[in-house]
Amino acid sequence: MQFIKIVLVGIGQIFLQKNGLSGLIICIAMFFSHWALGIGCLLGAIIGTLTAIKLNYPKEEIQQGLYGFNASLAFMCTMFTFGLKGVSLPVFLLGVISAVVATLVMREFTKRNWVAYTFPFVFTCWIFCWGISQIGLFGLWQTTPELVDHTATLESIKQPFYAWAEVNFGGSLITGILLFIAIAISSPNVAIWGMSATIISPTLAGFLFDIEPNQLANGIYSFSAILLACAFSGNRFRDLVYVIFGITLAICIQFGVEKTGLAPYTIGFIVTAWLILWIKGKVDHSKVSSEKLSNLFNP
Known part of the structure; x- marks a missing residue:
């Protein structure tokens, strides 16, 4: 048990949530x-x-689910790339290998106390899916x-949920709704x-670049934004600045990587x-706050 x-x-850690119930709902959502x-x-x-x-990684890190989410994403990516029209033995084995390698890479980060x-x-x-x-x-x-055409008016209203589904390579409205519910159960904020x-x-993506409308409607330029919001949400004004800045930069990175022909995945x-972690470290160290800034302009 x-x-x-x-x-x-x-599985819940895909969205940076240490919640098993969220993980269960996420898993169920993907079947839709x-x-x-x-x-x-x-x-x-x-x-x-x-x-x-089996490799005796730190027990506490294992219990936190740190070695599950990248492996889960890697296996799903393998299925998404090669298995949507039938899962052959080579595809299944490639999924297993991808999950193991992702775990090994994750350990290289955790043992150095790096945020992966x-x-x-x-x-x-990039190696086992895009490369192959x-x-x-x-x-x-x-x-x-x-991509399914979601540019019709009624379909475009559903765009936010297609974006949630895209985090895990999904394309179903129900998947997106369930993923949103899964995160809301863990943290409504x-x-x-x-x-x-x-x-x-x-x-922002439509304003900055000439991106095909159906890509936007399918949430292709929104999944990194969701993850950024999950990572840096808070109750301070600077948190909003971090997220808006992050979303803008992530869009630019994704657009640039796509132009090279390389699959961007969540690199944005x-x-x-x-970068935001580095900036936060500098800002927090300098003890800059909106309260101090407000005091400069208020009697």
Whole structure:
């Protein structure tokens, strides 16, 4: 039972939530997009957790689910890239390998006390998903379907939930709704910040770049924004500044990476989050506060 709880907490950590119930709902949600994504979500977290246990990683870190979420994302990415039209043995084995490698990379960060976020997943999938799909290694070619047209008025209203689903490669409205509920159960505040990010991000992306409207409607430029909101939500004005700045920068990074032909995954979120952490360290150290700033202009 304890192992199952750890696995579910690991799934919850995809959205930076240490909550097993959230993890359970997230896993269930993925089946509404595709059964392969649901299986990948669960198996990835199981494999990552087992790998950490067998390699004697710190028990406290394992219990926090730190070795489940990147492995879960890596397995889901493998299914999304190669398995949506049928999961063959090579695809399944590649998913297992990706989950293990993502866990090993994660450990390189944790033992140095570095914040990894979803970098282990991105690094792993650049090699085992994007890289393999480019050359057709093992006879594997990308089977990801074309984006569904969500630009109709009624469909575009649902955009925020498609954005939530996209965090985990999903494309179902129900998936998005359940993911939002999963985070709201863990932290209503974070869920509200995340929902706000799904509105701000496509607006900024459409303003900054000539992005195809259906990409925006499908939430392609919103999933990193949701993760940034989950990471830096708070009750201070500076938290809002961090998130708005982060969303803007993440959009620019994602757009730039896409232009190279490389799959961006969540690299926009990762690089931006690392930068914000550095800025926060400087600002907090200098003890700058909105209260002090307000006092300069008030009697």
